[in-house]
Amino acid sequence: MKKRLLSGLMALSLLAGVMGTGGSSSEAASSVKFKDVPATHWASEAINAAVEQGYLKGYTDGTFKPGSPVTKAEMASILGRLRDQPNSAIHQTNTFTDIPAWAKDGVDLAIQKGFIDPSDYKGKLDAGASLKRGEMAVWLTQGLATVDADYKQALSDVTNTVVPAKEYFTGKLAASEKNAVAVAMGTGLMSVANDKMFGTDRTTTRAEVAVLIERYSSVAKAKPSDFKGLNELRQVGLTGTNLSIIAPSYKKTPESKVSPTVDYSMVTDDFSKVRNKEIVTRTNYADLKIRNWIVVSPYAKEDDRSIYYPVFVDEGTTPNRGSYHSYAELELRIKDKMTQLQAGSLIESPTINALISPFTQSFAEYSVPKIGDFVNSKGEFNVKESVYWSKGLLHFDKELVTQVSLLSKEGALYDVSVN
Numbered sequence: 001m002k003k004r005l006l007s008g009l010m011a012l013s014l015l016a017g018v019m020g021t022g023g024s025s026s027e028a029a030s031s032v033k034f035k036d037v038p039a040t041h042w043a044s045e046a047i048n049a050a051v052e053q054g055y056l057k058g059y060t061d062g063t064f065k066p067g068s069p070v071t072k073a074e075m076a077s078i079l080g081r082l083r084d085q086p087n088s089a090i091h092q093t094n095t096f097t098d099i100p101a102w103a104k105d106g107v108d109l110a111i112q113k114g115f116i117d118p119s120d121y122k123g124k125l126d127a128g129a130s131l132k133r134g135e136m137a138v139w140l141t142q143g144l145a146t147v148d149a150d151y152k153q154a155l156s157d158v159t160n161t162v163v164p165a166k167e168y169f170t171g172k173l174a175a176s177e178k179n180a181v182a183v184a185m186g187t188g189l190m191s192v193a194n195d196k197m198f199g200t201d202r203t204t205t206r207a208e209v210a211v212l213i214e215r216y217s218s219v220a221k222a223k224p225s226d227f228k229g230l231n232e233l234r235q236v237g238l239t240g241t242n243l244s245i246i247a248p249s250y251k252k253t254p255e256s257k258v259s260p261t262v263d264y265s266m267v268t269d270d271f272s273k274v275r276n277k278e279i280v281t282r283t284n285y286a287d288l289k290i291r292n293w294i295v296v297s298p299y300a301k302e303d304d305r306s307i308y309y310p311v312f313v314d315e316g317t318t319p320n321r322g323s324y325h326s327y328a329e330l331e332l333r334i335k336d337k338m339t340q341l342q343a344g345s346l347i348e349s350p351t352i353n354a355l356i357s358p359f360t361q362s363f364a365e366y367s368v369p370k371i372g373d374f375v376n377s378k379g380e381f382n383v384k385e386s387v388y389w390s391k392g393l394l395h396f397d398k399e400l401v402t403q404v405s406l407l408s409k410e411g412a413l414y415d416v417s418v419n
Helices: 002-015 044-052 072-080 101-112 133-147 149-160 175-186 206-220 228-239 361-365
Strands: 250-252 286-296 324-334 385-394 404-407 413-418
Touching: 044 206, 072 101, 072 133, 072 206, 133 149, 133 175, 133 206, 149 175, 149 228, 175 228
Parallel strands: none
Antiparallel strands: 250 413, 286 324, 324 385, 404 413
């Protein structure tokens, strides 16, 4: 009788857990059925896998509570259990003063494994607070940087990138979380919700944690270069454009096709040479800079699509004659007065055209700044300085204009065409 009672208590202890603070054996957990996680639940497989591996546990009443939020202390303890995660080469000490006794070892391990950097905090982790998605992205991408130094480099490369999330376009994405959000999105580790928000201030649920642990394990086994989205984000961060990834046939225009009056030594296919530089315009209504230039193929499917496709393009939208979509983030400083039509004369190019912005539903849902935000009902700009995204076409048909030529006032000539 005593043996039977002890066995029951042991089984019960394996099932017990407060918000995932304990572990369980694979053998015991594999038979667990949670009454609030039916097979049809969107995260059921990930939850079962996380429980079987001992990263999360259920409750004594037979529930898992998939929608309950996870605290920082709980998440740190879960990350500390990841068996394949190496220790960081940089030894850091747990200096937090607000860690409950049950979580101290877990937080220690999460720090050792590179997920948490105590120097990011001022002595307190706020351990009992619910973990927000922005901070989750920081922890997970710091873990990836511990696994592979190129992930650490990626976190640096995306500093100046365009992040395909609504918070970025509305200016509400904190600089302290931007790089982590970019890498998390670029690897597919995390994504935006239906409202196009990444949700940096939203809490993370137990079901989401189970899915994230599964995804993290997969991403950590891959190379950063394996992720097209991350490659784009890095390229935009470093150069200002994703052209070489989306349209690699566009290369530096041969000398024979450049005007003989041009010093060819000043011609470049490095967009960073003209990025954020004042561009020589055909008319003198405004000073113009190009912050970023995004190219999107409307023909690519699923994983081959640009990470920026959902931001700018509605499903099934295709230009004529095999063209790609072209979107430029323009910065204008109007000298006196200017109309929308006159803006179109600044650069007479089918590819980078200051006249119009995208008018897709996707563009509106992401709240991307558009020219209409800065002109009145008469089509006149009502502000002297504006930043918005324009819409153009990148042609491949050589009967059309394929050459993209931008001359900075400093002398660099960015000139590319289909080769």
